[in-house]
Amino acid sequence: MAVFLLGLSAACCLGFGFVLQQRAATRAPLADFLSFRLLLDLIHMPDWLLGVALMVCGQVLGAVALAYGEVSLVEPLTATNLLFAMVLSRRLTGQPLGWNGWTGVALLALGVTAFIVAGRPAGGGAPAGALRHWLVFGIVAGLALLLTLKARRLPRSGEAALLGLAAGLLYGLQDSLTRVCGQIVQDDGLGVLAVSWQPYAVGVLGLTGMLLVQSAFEMAPLRMSLPSLTAAQPIAGIVCGVGFLGDRLRFTAGALAVEAAGLASIVAGVVLLGSHPAMPAGVAEEEPVGAARLR
Structure with missing residues (x-):
């Protein structure tokens, strides 16, 4: 129950934080797109700072949840952000939910419930060897890099969607390494953690993911990037959890069918909610493209 509450609390902070960050990012100069100067511009905006504070709070709560629960359990819960x-x-x-909104809510809630009930995520499995660990790590990180490079060749809406997808993959990988850091502290103490590579990788992944997210928020409305971000993070986290952390799911034919249906329901709910008119518009919908680029 504590893991459930922590996961949902983390999702609440993340969801509120993403909305506030996007509202601020639309006012940043487009010349700083995919540049760390963008973060320097945003740091002067109070609503962005509040959004980041909420996001950090959500990440801390998520890290605590990961210390007591498996990645395969915590990630679907945080997807409810x-x-x-x-x-x-x-x-x-002031936009009402309507049928699309309520359908998205139902699909997301049912998908999370179905995946957890059918999969019964549990720890205790043997961690993967170094080869498998780095193979899974490299595939997830490499896919995020390819998506970022591909995004530069697309229109604004597609660019924001792919950047959100890449950031979601990095955040899922970050959550998995956060779990590893917690295990190192429990087994060997803070001294060993300080000389391990994992906490520094967590910082790099978090900073890179934030840059991708803010660039996506700056480029297009929230509905273009948040669905792909929210859908990719739990999937990447589950892949890493099962791939190299030793998380265990039920793999009977019936359980696999329900787990797959649950993940599909989560993605469908995320897409419906993310495309809802209540999601705030970005610069692309508020002013002409030429005017935006001249700011």
């Missing part, structure tokens, strides 16, 4: 983002966006815009 889109529900909380919808609550705040609806409050800001």
Whole structure:
């Protein structure tokens, strides 16, 4: 129960934080797109700082949840951050949920429930060897890099979607390494953690993911990037959890079918909620492209 509450609390902070960050990012100069100067511009905006504070709070709560629960359990719970983002966006815009909104809510909630009940995520499995560890790590990180490079060749909406997808993969990988850091502290103490590579990789992944997310938020409305971000993070986390952390899921034919249906339901719910009119518009919908680039 503590893991469930921590996961949902983390999702609440993340959802609220993403909405506030996007509202601020639309006011940043487009010349700083995919540049760390963008973060320097945003740091002067109070609403962005509040959004980042909420996001950090969510990440801390998520890390605590990961210390007591498996990645395969915590990640589906944090995917509900889109529900909380919808609550705040609806409050800001006054837009009713309607059939699309309520259907998205139901699909996301049912998908998370179905995956957890059918998969019964549990720890205790033998961690993978170095080869498998680095293979899974390299595939997830490499896919995020390819998506980022591909995004530069697409229109704004596609660019934001792929950047959100890449950031979600990095955040899922970051969550997995956060779990590893917690295990190192429990087994060997803080001294061993300080000389391990994992905590520094967590910092690099978090900073890179933040740059991708803010660039996506700056480029297009929230509905273009948040669905792919929210859908990719739990999938990447589950892949890493099962791939090299020793997480165990039920692999009977019936369980696999329900787990797959649950993940599909999560993705469908995320897409429906992310495309809802209540999600705040970005610069692309508020002013002409030429005017935006001249700011």
